[in-house]
Amino acid sequence: MRYDADLSFNFFAPTKVVFGAGAVSELVPEANELGIKRALLVTDPVLARMDDVFGRVRKALGALVVGEFTECQPDSGVDVVNRAFLAATRAHADGVISVGGGSVIDTAKGVSLLMAEGGELMDHVGFQNMTRPAAPHVALPTTAGTGSEVTYVAVIKDHTAHKKLLFADYKLIPRVAILDPKLTTGLPPQLTAATGMDAISHAIESMHSLQGEYIADGLALHALHLLKEAIPVCVKEPGNLKARGAQLVAATMAGAAFSNAQVGLVHAMAHTVGARYGLHHGLLNAIFLPHVVRFNCEDTRSAYAAIARAFGLPDTGDVCENLATFLADFAVSLGLEMHLGRLGVNRDAIPELAAATIEDASIVYNGRTVFDPEDLIPVYEAAL
Numbered sequence: 001m002r003y004d005a006d007l008s009f010n011f012f013a014p015t016k017v018v019f020g021a022g023a024v025s026e027l028v029p030e031a032n033e034l035g036i037k038r039a040l041l042v043t044d045p046v047l048a049r050m051d052d053v054f055g056r057v058r059k060a061l062g063a064l065v066v067g068e069f070t071e072c073q074p075d076s077g078v079d080v081v082n083r084a085f086l087a088a089t090r091a092h093a094d095g096v097i098s099v100g101g102g103s104v105i106d107t108a109k110g111v112s113l114l115m116a117e118g119g120e121l122m123d124h125v126g127f128q129n130m131t132r133p134a135a136p137h138v139a140l141p142t143t144a145g146t147g148s149e150v151t152y153v154a155v156i157k158d159h160t161a162h163k164k165l166l167f168a169d170y171k172l173i174p175r176v177a178i179l180d181p182k183l184t185t186g187l188p189p190q191l192t193a194a195t196g197m198d199a200i201s202h203a204i205e206s207m208h209s210l211q212g213e214y215i216a217d218g219l220a221l222h223a224l225h226l227l228k229e230a231i232p233v234c235v236k237e238p239g240n241l242k243a244r245g246a247q248l249v250a251a252t253m254a255g256a257a258f259s260n261a262q263v264g265l266v267h268a269m270a271h272t273v274g275a276r277y278g279l280h281h282g283l284l285n286a287i288f289l290p291h292v293v294r295f296n297c298e299d300t301r302s303a304y305a306a307i308a309r310a311f312g313l314p315d316t317g318d319v320c321e322n323l324a325t326f327l328a329d330f331a332v333s334l335g336l337e338m339h340l341g342r343l344g345v346n347r348d349a350i351p352e353l354a355a356a357t358i359e360d361a362s363i364v365y366n367g368r369t370v371f372d373p374e375d376l377i378p379v380y381e382a383a384l
């Protein structure tokens with residue numbers, strides 16, 4: 001942990017969080033506060049057809065909307081961000097409002113970056129490259145998992161190179177996040193479960209990160225406590241606003257934790273496989289999480305002990321094995337498929353996947369330092 005290593009850390013979570021069942025009604029005052037006079041509304045084609053989600057937002061914003069971009073896709077690509085930016089330019093927008101899951105919010109982050117910086121999106125790939133604040137961005141998450149509404153990173157896919165690119169800058173963080181659990185009740189059980197496991201992986205990875213620190217730990221631990229209770233209820237009772245709200249807030253807390261402490265090997269593996277096979281990010285995290293807990297164990301045991309306590313696990317036996325078993329059983333109980341082999345990934349692909357995982361930026365912060373792709377082959381094999 002960075003705190004232990006040099007007794008120093010920074011923590012930055014500048015997003016104003018507005019929570020409430022019906023908090024969409026706060027959109028106009030919040031946009032006014034940011035000085036947005038001409039908003040580009042960004043979403044995906046499915047949500048664009050949902051009157052109780054996108055329709056509500058559009059109605060709440062009224063004349064503030066000067067353009068709509070509704071073509072976001074899962075794992076939004078560079079071309080999608082460029083098209084969305086073109087829509088913003090044509091509409092003379094001065095701010096962005098995103099309504100959707102992580103891909104939609106990340107697309108909007110790309111637009112807010114280009115509105116401030118100009119140039120080509122690919123000029124800005126990497127860490128802390130921005131020279132001025134992004135255009136004002138209000139995010140309304142419709143899933144509860146990515147935490148993108150409060151994080152400093154946009155994950156954008158390069159569909160040609162089959163790579164997920166990270167655009168990471170503290171100037172990219174949305175200014176306001178409106179958390180309205182009513183926007184998440186339409187999310188199907190499988191996506192509720194998978195995005196929930198993404199949030200769990202953010203909290204756990206921020207705690208086993210080399211850049212972990214006390215504030216992020218505090219957010220992560222309470223997020224885990226809430227997620228364990230809320231996700232199963234949200235899966236069984238989609239309309240339960242109290243549980244939906246708890247999962248939504250916990251996902252935001254886990255997002256603020258990892259935006260500061262970073263993620264690790266679970267995300268490096270999920271980025272790698274997700275870019276090649278198009279499998280859901282949260283599902284891949286759920287699959288890899290137990291195996292990475294076992295892999296990291298010797299270097300991250302104290303973090304896993306704290307996590308096991310947050311989950312209320314018994315403190316008998318090996319803490320890493322207890323945690324790994326709990327995480328696998330929890331994901332299965334939510335109805336998630338936990339074997340890569342049943343999702344189209346073959347054993348033959350593993351050496352190349354392991355080699356590519358070493359190149360992913362997230363691996364740098366993993367609690368157990370990994371340089372050799374050979375070390376990852378048993379982890380991939382265990383997940384088959």
Ligand SMILES: [Fe+2]
Binds near residue numbers: 146198202281285
């Ligand atoms: Fe994630």
